[in-house]
Amino acid sequence: MGKSNTDLNRRNFLKSGAVAVAAMAAVGAGVGYIKKVKGTDICKQNILRPPGAIAENEFIFGCIKCGLCVQICPIQAVKLAGINEALSYGTPYIDVREQPCDFSCDSLQCVETCPTAVLNFKQFEETGGNALTEYQKVHDVSDPSFNPFKVQIQAMKEAVKMGMAKVNEKTCLAVQGKGFSGTPRGKDFEGIYRSPDSNEKKASPLSNKTFNRDVCDLCVTECPIGEKAIVMDKDNGSFKPMVLEGCTGCGVCVMVCPTEKPSIIVEPLNENSHV
Known part of the structure:
Protein backbone atom coordinates (compact mmCIF):
# COMPACT_ATOMS: atom_id res chain seq x y z
CA MET A 1 0.00 0.00 0.00
CA GLY A 2 1.40 3.43 -0.96
CA LYS A 3 2.18 6.21 1.50
CA SER A 4 -0.63 8.42 0.15
CA ASN A 5 -3.21 5.67 0.71
CA THR A 6 -1.88 5.02 4.20
CA ASP A 7 -2.17 8.71 5.10
CA LEU A 8 -5.68 8.85 3.67
CA ASN A 9 -6.82 5.84 5.68
CA ARG A 10 -5.27 7.30 8.78
CA ARG A 11 -7.07 10.61 8.33
CA ASN A 12 -10.38 8.82 7.77
CA PHE A 13 -9.83 6.73 10.89
CA LEU A 14 -9.11 9.81 12.98
CA LYS A 15 -12.16 11.59 11.58
CA SER A 16 -14.45 8.66 12.29
CA GLY A 17 -12.98 8.35 15.77
CA ALA A 18 -13.66 12.01 16.47
CA VAL A 19 -17.24 11.66 15.27
CA ALA A 20 -17.75 8.62 17.48
CA VAL A 21 -16.39 10.42 20.53
CA ALA A 22 -18.63 13.41 19.84
CA ALA A 23 -21.65 11.15 19.43
CA MET A 24 -20.89 9.34 22.68
CA ALA A 25 -20.55 12.66 24.46
CA ALA A 26 -23.88 13.81 23.11
CA VAL A 27 -25.56 10.60 24.19
CA GLY A 28 -23.95 10.86 27.59
CA ALA A 29 -25.19 14.40 27.98
CA GLY A 30 -28.64 13.28 26.96
CA VAL A 31 -28.63 10.48 29.50
CA GLY A 32 -27.48 12.90 32.14
CA TYR A 33 -30.30 15.25 31.22
CA ILE A 34 -32.89 12.49 31.39
CA LYS A 35 -31.67 11.48 34.84
CA LYS A 36 -32.01 15.05 36.07
CA VAL A 37 -35.58 15.51 34.83
CA LYS A 38 -38.10 14.76 37.53
CA GLY A 39 -41.51 13.25 36.82
CA THR A 40 -43.20 16.46 37.93
CA ASP A 41 -41.15 18.43 35.40
CA ILE A 42 -42.10 16.07 32.59
CA CYS A 43 -45.78 16.45 33.42
CA LYS A 44 -45.55 20.18 32.82
CA GLN A 45 -45.24 19.60 29.09
CA ASN A 46 -48.42 20.98 27.55
CA ILE A 47 -49.10 18.11 25.17
CA LEU A 48 -52.49 16.56 24.52
CA ARG A 49 -52.15 12.79 24.34
CA PRO A 50 -54.50 10.40 22.52
CA PRO A 51 -57.32 8.65 24.40
CA GLY A 52 -56.34 6.28 27.19
CA ALA A 53 -52.91 7.78 27.86
CA ILE A 54 -51.44 6.78 31.22
CA ALA A 55 -49.70 9.27 33.53
CA GLU A 56 -47.30 11.47 31.53
CA ASN A 57 -44.11 10.53 33.37
CA GLU A 58 -44.89 6.86 32.71
CA PHE A 59 -46.07 7.52 29.17
CA ILE A 60 -42.81 9.22 28.16
CA PHE A 61 -40.68 6.20 28.99
CA GLY A 62 -43.21 3.49 28.15
CA CYS A 63 -44.02 4.61 24.60
CA ILE A 64 -41.80 2.80 22.08
CA LYS A 65 -42.55 5.37 19.33
CA CYS A 66 -43.80 2.68 16.96
CA GLY A 67 -46.32 5.00 15.31
CA LEU A 68 -49.11 2.41 15.07
CA CYS A 69 -51.60 4.83 16.63
CA VAL A 70 -50.70 7.34 13.92
CA GLN A 71 -51.11 4.85 11.10
CA ILE A 72 -54.48 3.49 12.22
CA CYS A 73 -56.25 6.80 12.92
CA PRO A 74 -58.69 7.23 10.00
CA ILE A 75 -58.78 11.03 10.28
CA GLN A 76 -55.04 11.44 10.94
CA ALA A 77 -55.61 13.20 14.25
CA VAL A 78 -52.63 11.56 15.93
CA LYS A 79 -49.19 12.99 15.14
CA LEU A 80 -45.68 12.30 16.38
CA ALA A 81 -43.92 15.05 18.32
CA GLY A 82 -40.91 16.66 16.66
CA ILE A 83 -37.36 16.94 17.92
CA ASN A 84 -38.09 20.28 19.58
CA GLU A 85 -40.43 18.57 22.04
CA ALA A 86 -37.54 17.29 24.17
CA LEU A 87 -38.44 14.03 25.93
CA SER A 88 -41.70 13.82 24.01
CA TYR A 89 -39.84 13.45 20.69
CA GLY A 90 -41.42 10.67 18.62
CA THR A 91 -44.40 10.21 20.94
CA PRO A 92 -48.04 10.67 19.84
CA TYR A 93 -50.03 13.83 20.43
CA ILE A 94 -53.09 15.62 19.03
CA ASP A 95 -53.22 19.23 17.78
CA VAL A 96 -56.92 19.89 18.22
CA ARG A 97 -56.95 23.24 16.43
CA GLU A 98 -55.82 21.52 13.23
CA GLN A 99 -57.31 18.03 13.58
CA PRO A 100 -59.12 16.89 16.73
CA CYS A 101 -60.27 13.41 17.70
CA ASP A 102 -63.94 13.27 16.71
CA PHE A 103 -64.46 9.61 17.69
CA SER A 104 -65.68 8.83 14.17
CA CYS A 105 -63.60 5.64 14.11
CA ASP A 106 -66.23 4.31 16.54
CA SER A 107 -63.81 1.95 18.24
CA LEU A 108 -60.91 3.91 19.78
CA GLN A 109 -58.59 2.27 17.27
CA CYS A 110 -55.48 4.10 18.45
CA VAL A 111 -55.93 2.67 21.94
CA GLU A 112 -56.69 -0.85 20.75
CA THR A 113 -53.59 -0.99 18.57
CA CYS A 114 -51.09 0.25 21.19
CA PRO A 115 -48.66 -2.65 21.87
CA THR A 116 -47.37 -1.33 25.20
CA ALA A 117 -50.65 -0.18 26.80
CA VAL A 118 -49.41 3.37 27.37
CA LEU A 119 -52.71 3.97 25.62
CA ASN A 120 -54.60 1.70 27.95
CA PHE A 121 -57.63 -0.06 26.47
CA LYS A 122 -58.51 -2.09 29.57
CA GLN A 123 -60.42 0.77 31.21
CA PHE A 124 -62.59 1.26 28.12
CA GLU A 125 -63.23 -2.45 27.76
CA GLU A 126 -64.53 -2.57 31.33
CA THR A 127 -66.63 0.57 30.82
CA GLY A 128 -68.22 -0.86 27.68
CA GLY A 129 -68.99 -4.15 29.39
CA ASN A 130 -70.58 -2.44 32.39
CA ALA A 131 -72.70 -0.22 30.13
CA LEU A 132 -73.98 -3.24 28.23
CA THR A 133 -74.89 -5.02 31.47
CA GLU A 134 -76.87 -2.01 32.70
CA TYR A 135 -78.57 -1.59 29.33
CA GLN A 136 -79.72 -5.20 29.29
CA LYS A 137 -81.43 -4.74 32.65
CA VAL A 138 -83.96 -2.27 31.27
CA HIS A 139 -84.16 -3.04 27.54
CA ASP A 140 -85.40 -5.92 25.45
CA VAL A 141 -82.21 -7.30 23.94
CA SER A 142 -84.19 -9.79 21.85
CA ASP A 143 -85.25 -6.89 19.64
CA PRO A 144 -83.66 -7.45 16.19
CA SER A 145 -82.63 -3.79 16.09
CA PHE A 146 -80.58 -4.14 19.28
CA ASN A 147 -76.90 -3.43 18.64
CA PRO A 148 -74.69 -4.10 21.69
CA PHE A 149 -71.71 -2.48 19.99
CA LYS A 150 -73.42 0.92 19.88
CA VAL A 151 -74.15 0.76 23.59
CA GLN A 152 -70.56 -0.17 24.40
CA ILE A 153 -68.81 2.32 22.12
CA GLN A 154 -70.90 5.25 23.32
CA ALA A 155 -69.97 4.50 26.92
CA MET A 156 -66.32 4.08 25.93
CA LYS A 157 -66.26 7.45 24.17
CA GLU A 158 -67.77 9.17 27.18
CA ALA A 159 -65.11 7.60 29.42
Whole structure:
Protein backbone atom coordinates (compact mmCIF):
# COMPACT_ATOMS: atom_id res chain seq x y z
CA MET A 1 0.00 0.00 0.00
CA GLY A 2 1.40 3.43 -0.96
CA LYS A 3 2.18 6.21 1.50
CA SER A 4 -0.63 8.42 0.15
CA ASN A 5 -3.21 5.67 0.71
CA THR A 6 -1.88 5.02 4.20
CA ASP A 7 -2.17 8.71 5.10
CA LEU A 8 -5.68 8.85 3.67
CA ASN A 9 -6.82 5.84 5.68
CA ARG A 10 -5.27 7.30 8.78
CA ARG A 11 -7.07 10.61 8.33
CA ASN A 12 -10.38 8.82 7.77
CA PHE A 13 -9.83 6.73 10.89
CA LEU A 14 -9.11 9.81 12.98
CA LYS A 15 -12.16 11.59 11.58
CA SER A 16 -14.45 8.66 12.29
CA GLY A 17 -12.98 8.35 15.77
CA ALA A 18 -13.66 12.01 16.47
CA VAL A 19 -17.24 11.66 15.27
CA ALA A 20 -17.75 8.62 17.48
CA VAL A 21 -16.39 10.42 20.53
CA ALA A 22 -18.63 13.41 19.84
CA ALA A 23 -21.65 11.15 19.43
CA MET A 24 -20.89 9.34 22.68
CA ALA A 25 -20.55 12.66 24.46
CA ALA A 26 -23.88 13.81 23.11
CA VAL A 27 -25.56 10.60 24.19
CA GLY A 28 -23.95 10.86 27.59
CA ALA A 29 -25.19 14.40 27.98
CA GLY A 30 -28.64 13.28 26.96
CA VAL A 31 -28.63 10.48 29.50
CA GLY A 32 -27.48 12.90 32.14
CA TYR A 33 -30.30 15.25 31.22
CA ILE A 34 -32.89 12.49 31.39
CA LYS A 35 -31.67 11.48 34.84
CA LYS A 36 -32.01 15.05 36.07
CA VAL A 37 -35.58 15.51 34.83
CA LYS A 38 -38.10 14.76 37.53
CA GLY A 39 -41.51 13.25 36.82
CA THR A 40 -43.20 16.46 37.93
CA ASP A 41 -41.15 18.43 35.40
CA ILE A 42 -42.10 16.07 32.59
CA CYS A 43 -45.78 16.45 33.42
CA LYS A 44 -45.55 20.18 32.82
CA GLN A 45 -45.24 19.60 29.09
CA ASN A 46 -48.42 20.98 27.55
CA ILE A 47 -49.10 18.11 25.17
CA LEU A 48 -52.49 16.56 24.52
CA ARG A 49 -52.15 12.79 24.34
CA PRO A 50 -54.50 10.40 22.52
CA PRO A 51 -57.32 8.65 24.40
CA GLY A 52 -56.34 6.28 27.19
CA ALA A 53 -52.91 7.78 27.86
CA ILE A 54 -51.44 6.78 31.22
CA ALA A 55 -49.70 9.27 33.53
CA GLU A 56 -47.30 11.47 31.53
CA ASN A 57 -44.11 10.53 33.37
CA GLU A 58 -44.89 6.86 32.71
CA PHE A 59 -46.07 7.52 29.17
CA ILE A 60 -42.81 9.22 28.16
CA PHE A 61 -40.68 6.20 28.99
CA GLY A 62 -43.21 3.49 28.15
CA CYS A 63 -44.02 4.61 24.60
CA ILE A 64 -41.80 2.80 22.08
CA LYS A 65 -42.55 5.37 19.33
CA CYS A 66 -43.80 2.68 16.96
CA GLY A 67 -46.32 5.00 15.31
CA LEU A 68 -49.11 2.41 15.07
CA CYS A 69 -51.60 4.83 16.63
CA VAL A 70 -50.70 7.34 13.92
CA GLN A 71 -51.11 4.85 11.10
CA ILE A 72 -54.48 3.49 12.22
CA CYS A 73 -56.25 6.80 12.92
CA PRO A 74 -58.69 7.23 10.00
CA ILE A 75 -58.78 11.03 10.28
CA GLN A 76 -55.04 11.44 10.94
CA ALA A 77 -55.61 13.20 14.25
CA VAL A 78 -52.63 11.56 15.93
CA LYS A 79 -49.19 12.99 15.14
CA LEU A 80 -45.68 12.30 16.38
CA ALA A 81 -43.92 15.05 18.32
CA GLY A 82 -40.91 16.66 16.66
CA ILE A 83 -37.36 16.94 17.92
CA ASN A 84 -38.09 20.28 19.58
CA GLU A 85 -40.43 18.57 22.04
CA ALA A 86 -37.54 17.29 24.17
CA LEU A 87 -38.44 14.03 25.93
CA SER A 88 -41.70 13.82 24.01
CA TYR A 89 -39.84 13.45 20.69
CA GLY A 90 -41.42 10.67 18.62
CA THR A 91 -44.40 10.21 20.94
CA PRO A 92 -48.04 10.67 19.84
CA TYR A 93 -50.03 13.83 20.43
CA ILE A 94 -53.09 15.62 19.03
CA ASP A 95 -53.22 19.23 17.78
CA VAL A 96 -56.92 19.89 18.22
CA ARG A 97 -56.95 23.24 16.43
CA GLU A 98 -55.82 21.52 13.23
CA GLN A 99 -57.31 18.03 13.58
CA PRO A 100 -59.12 16.89 16.73
CA CYS A 101 -60.27 13.41 17.70
CA ASP A 102 -63.94 13.27 16.71
CA PHE A 103 -64.46 9.61 17.69
CA SER A 104 -65.68 8.83 14.17
CA CYS A 105 -63.60 5.64 14.11
CA ASP A 106 -66.23 4.31 16.54
CA SER A 107 -63.81 1.95 18.24
CA LEU A 108 -60.91 3.91 19.78
CA GLN A 109 -58.59 2.27 17.27
CA CYS A 110 -55.48 4.10 18.45
CA VAL A 111 -55.93 2.67 21.94
CA GLU A 112 -56.69 -0.85 20.75
CA THR A 113 -53.59 -0.99 18.57
CA CYS A 114 -51.09 0.25 21.19
CA PRO A 115 -48.66 -2.65 21.87
CA THR A 116 -47.37 -1.33 25.20
CA ALA A 117 -50.65 -0.18 26.80
CA VAL A 118 -49.41 3.37 27.37
CA LEU A 119 -52.71 3.97 25.62
CA ASN A 120 -54.60 1.70 27.95
CA PHE A 121 -57.63 -0.06 26.47
CA LYS A 122 -58.51 -2.09 29.57
CA GLN A 123 -60.42 0.77 31.21
CA PHE A 124 -62.59 1.26 28.12
CA GLU A 125 -63.23 -2.45 27.76
CA GLU A 126 -64.53 -2.57 31.33
CA THR A 127 -66.63 0.57 30.82
CA GLY A 128 -68.22 -0.86 27.68
CA GLY A 129 -68.99 -4.15 29.39
CA ASN A 130 -70.58 -2.44 32.39
CA ALA A 131 -72.70 -0.22 30.13
CA LEU A 132 -73.98 -3.24 28.23
CA THR A 133 -74.89 -5.02 31.47
CA GLU A 134 -76.87 -2.01 32.70
CA TYR A 135 -78.57 -1.59 29.33
CA GLN A 136 -79.72 -5.20 29.29
CA LYS A 137 -81.43 -4.74 32.65
CA VAL A 138 -83.96 -2.27 31.27
CA HIS A 139 -84.16 -3.04 27.54
CA ASP A 140 -85.40 -5.92 25.45
CA VAL A 141 -82.21 -7.30 23.94
CA SER A 142 -84.19 -9.79 21.85
CA ASP A 143 -85.25 -6.89 19.64
CA PRO A 144 -83.66 -7.45 16.19
CA SER A 145 -82.63 -3.79 16.09
CA PHE A 146 -80.58 -4.14 19.28
CA ASN A 147 -76.90 -3.43 18.64
CA PRO A 148 -74.69 -4.10 21.69
CA PHE A 149 -71.71 -2.48 19.99
CA LYS A 150 -73.42 0.92 19.88
CA VAL A 151 -74.15 0.76 23.59
CA GLN A 152 -70.56 -0.17 24.40
CA ILE A 153 -68.81 2.32 22.12
CA GLN A 154 -70.90 5.25 23.32
CA ALA A 155 -69.97 4.50 26.92
CA MET A 156 -66.32 4.08 25.93
CA LYS A 157 -66.26 7.45 24.17
CA GLU A 158 -67.77 9.17 27.18
CA ALA A 159 -65.11 7.60 29.42
CA VAL A 160 -62.26 9.27 27.52
CA LYS A 161 -60.42 11.99 29.45
CA MET A 162 -57.72 13.61 27.34
CA GLY A 163 -58.28 17.09 28.69
CA MET A 164 -60.83 19.71 29.67
CA ALA A 165 -62.13 22.52 27.48
CA LYS A 166 -61.92 26.09 28.76
CA VAL A 167 -63.78 29.11 27.33
CA ASN A 168 -62.19 32.54 26.91
CA GLU A 169 -65.12 34.81 27.72
CA LYS A 170 -63.29 37.92 26.48
CA THR A 171 -63.29 36.74 22.87
CA CYS A 172 -66.17 34.22 22.72
CA LEU A 173 -68.79 35.35 20.19
CA ALA A 174 -71.63 33.82 22.21
CA VAL A 175 -70.70 35.74 25.34
CA GLN A 176 -70.66 38.93 23.27
CA GLY A 177 -74.09 38.07 21.88
CA LYS A 178 -72.72 37.75 18.36
CA GLY A 179 -73.76 35.27 15.73
CA PHE A 180 -71.82 33.51 13.01
CA SER A 181 -72.54 32.89 9.37
CA GLY A 182 -70.31 31.01 6.95
CA THR A 183 -67.52 28.46 7.12
CA PRO A 184 -65.65 28.68 10.44
CA ARG A 185 -62.06 28.20 9.26
CA GLY A 186 -62.28 29.10 5.60
CA LYS A 187 -62.43 27.08 2.41
CA ASP A 188 -58.77 26.09 2.50
CA PHE A 189 -58.88 24.51 5.94
CA GLU A 190 -58.15 20.77 5.83
CA GLY A 191 -59.56 19.55 9.15
CA ILE A 192 -62.36 16.96 9.07
CA TYR A 193 -64.95 15.63 11.50
CA ARG A 194 -68.30 13.89 11.63
CA SER A 195 -71.05 16.32 12.54
CA PRO A 196 -73.34 14.86 15.24
CA ASP A 197 -76.45 16.52 13.79
CA SER A 198 -76.07 14.94 10.36
CA ASN A 199 -76.43 11.46 8.92
CA GLU A 200 -72.74 11.27 8.07
CA LYS A 201 -71.23 7.82 8.44
CA LYS A 202 -67.69 9.16 8.39
CA ALA A 203 -65.84 12.42 8.81
CA SER A 204 -66.02 15.11 6.14
CA PRO A 205 -64.19 18.44 5.64
CA LEU A 206 -65.18 21.34 7.86
CA SER A 207 -64.57 23.54 4.83
CA ASN A 208 -67.62 21.97 3.16
CA LYS A 209 -69.93 22.95 6.02
CA THR A 210 -71.64 26.30 6.45
CA PHE A 211 -73.51 27.63 9.46
CA ASN A 212 -75.93 30.47 10.10
CA ARG A 213 -76.43 31.18 13.79
CA ASP A 214 -77.97 34.25 15.44
CA VAL A 215 -75.78 33.48 18.44
CA CYS A 216 -72.67 31.39 17.80
CA ASP A 217 -72.98 27.97 19.41
CA LEU A 218 -70.76 25.79 17.23
CA CYS A 219 -68.75 24.48 20.16
CA VAL A 220 -71.99 23.16 21.64
CA THR A 221 -73.81 21.79 18.59
CA GLU A 222 -70.75 20.13 17.02
CA CYS A 223 -69.53 18.36 20.16
CA PRO A 224 -69.53 14.58 19.54
CA ILE A 225 -70.38 13.89 23.18
CA GLY A 226 -73.25 16.36 23.42
CA GLU A 227 -74.98 17.76 26.49
CA LYS A 228 -72.94 15.68 28.90
CA ALA A 229 -69.87 17.66 27.83
CA ILE A 230 -70.96 21.21 26.97
CA VAL A 231 -74.17 23.24 26.96
CA MET A 232 -75.16 26.82 26.21
CA ASP A 233 -75.96 28.58 29.45
CA LYS A 234 -78.19 31.64 29.37
CA ASP A 235 -77.62 33.88 32.36
CA ASN A 236 -78.92 37.44 32.77
CA GLY A 237 -79.84 37.61 29.11
CA SER A 238 -76.39 36.62 27.83
CA PHE A 239 -75.09 33.33 26.48
CA LYS A 240 -72.06 31.38 27.56
CA PRO A 241 -70.81 27.91 26.61
CA MET A 242 -70.58 25.92 29.84
CA VAL A 243 -68.12 23.02 29.91
CA LEU A 244 -69.29 20.10 32.06
CA GLU A 245 -67.55 17.18 33.72
CA GLY A 246 -68.44 14.99 30.77
CA CYS A 247 -65.97 16.86 28.54
CA THR A 248 -63.48 14.39 27.05
CA GLY A 249 -61.01 16.95 25.72
CA CYS A 250 -61.55 15.70 22.17
CA GLY A 251 -61.06 19.22 20.82
CA VAL A 252 -63.74 19.40 18.13
CA CYS A 253 -64.95 22.61 19.77
CA VAL A 254 -61.50 24.14 19.32
CA MET A 255 -61.32 23.29 15.63
CA VAL A 256 -64.77 24.66 14.78
CA CYS A 257 -64.39 27.88 16.80
CA PRO A 258 -64.61 30.69 14.20
CA THR A 259 -62.58 33.36 16.03
CA GLU A 260 -59.07 33.90 14.63
CA LYS A 261 -57.51 32.77 17.88
CA PRO A 262 -59.77 30.05 19.32
CA SER A 263 -62.02 31.24 22.11
CA ILE A 264 -62.03 27.77 23.58
CA ILE A 265 -58.99 25.60 24.29
CA VAL A 266 -58.33 22.17 25.74
CA GLU A 267 -56.09 21.90 28.77
CA PRO A 268 -54.42 18.44 28.88
CA LEU A 269 -55.05 16.20 31.85
CA ASN A 270 -51.99 14.07 31.22
CA GLU A 271 -50.58 14.67 34.69
CA ASN A 272 -53.15 12.16 35.91
CA SER A 273 -53.12 8.43 35.37
CA HIS A 274 -56.15 7.08 33.51
CA VAL A 275 -55.55 3.53 34.66
